[in-house]
Amino acid sequence: MSHPLIPQIFQIAEEVASPLGLEVVDVVLHTNKNPVVLRVDIRNPDQNTGLDDCERMSRSLEPTLDAADLIPHAYVLEISSPGAERQLQGDREFVAFRGFMVTVGTTDLHEGKQSWSGHLMSRNETHVTISIKGRIVNIPRELVDRVELSKME
Numbered sequence: 651m652s653h654p655l656i657p658q659i660f661q662i663a664e665e666v667a668s669p670l671g672l673e674v675v676d677v678v679l680h681t682n683k684n685p686v687v688l689r690v691d692i693r694n695p696d697q698n699t700g701l702d703d704c705e706r707m708s709r710s711l712e713p714t715l716d717a718a719d720l721i722p723h724a725y726v727l728e729i730s731s732p733g734a735e736r737q738l739q740g741d742r743e744f745v746a747f748r749g750f751m752v753t754v755g756t757t758d759l760h761e762g763k764q765s766w767s768g769h770l771m772s773r774n775e776t777h778v779t780i781s782i783k784g785r786i787v788n789i790p791r792e793l794v795d796r797v798e799l800s801k802m803e
Contacts, residue, residue: 651678653681655679655720655721656677656678656679658718658720659677659679659688659690659715659720660674660677662711662714662715662718662720663677663690663711665714666707666710666711666714667692667707667711667759670703670706670707670710671694671695671696672692672693672694672699672706672707673692673693673694674690674691674692675691675692675693675731676689676690677689677690677691677693677719678691683726685723685724685725685726685756686721686723686724686725686726687725687726687728688715688721688725688726688728688738689728689729689730690707690711690727690728690729690730691729691730691731692704692707692729692730692731693731694723694731699731701730703731704729704730704731705729707729708727708729710748711727711729712727715727715787719737728746730746730747737796737797737798738752738770738797738798738799741773743771743799744770744772744797747770747799748770748771748772749769749770750769750770750799751767751768751769751770751799751800752767752768752769752770752780752797752798752799752800753765753766753767753787753797753798753800754766754768754778754780754794754796754797755794755795755796755798756766756789756793756794756795757794757795758793760789760790760793761787766780766782766787766789766803767780767800768780768781768783768787769781770781770797771786773791773797775791776790776791777789777790778791778794778797800801
């Protein structure tokens with residue numbers, strides 16, 4: 651269920667993103683976390699969205715949101731970009747893109763398949779875990795060739 655503040659936050663984010671040449675793709679408020687996490691997904695329509703785009707957006711959006719005072723308690727602002735065809739590296743990215751649609755490619759067959767698409771759940775020392783329509787699939791890390799963000803529909 652989406653949070654009642656989302657439309658207002660989305661509008662503010664769009665007003666901030668537009669002069670920066672960025673587009674707001676999605677706004678998610680994770681109220682089950684402490685502090686609350688506000689994730690704003692952005693896209694640079696002219697080039698691959700980079701870390702600098704995320705930083706520019708974060709620096710501009712944070713004071714604007716604070717001034718609007720919509721979120722009454724402490725929160726963490728996360729700016730991310732669901733980059734098309736982007737391979738995930740590093741633990742930080744696996745955490746940042748949790749819940750995103752990914753495609754996992756394996757070097758050998760796992761349960762009869764070499765390509766898996768689902769929502770990224772986690773990655774640990776032994777497995778990459780995805781959810782396919784609610785079914786949890788643990789893919790052994792030694793078989794994982796790549797994990798890519800799926801194209802946003």
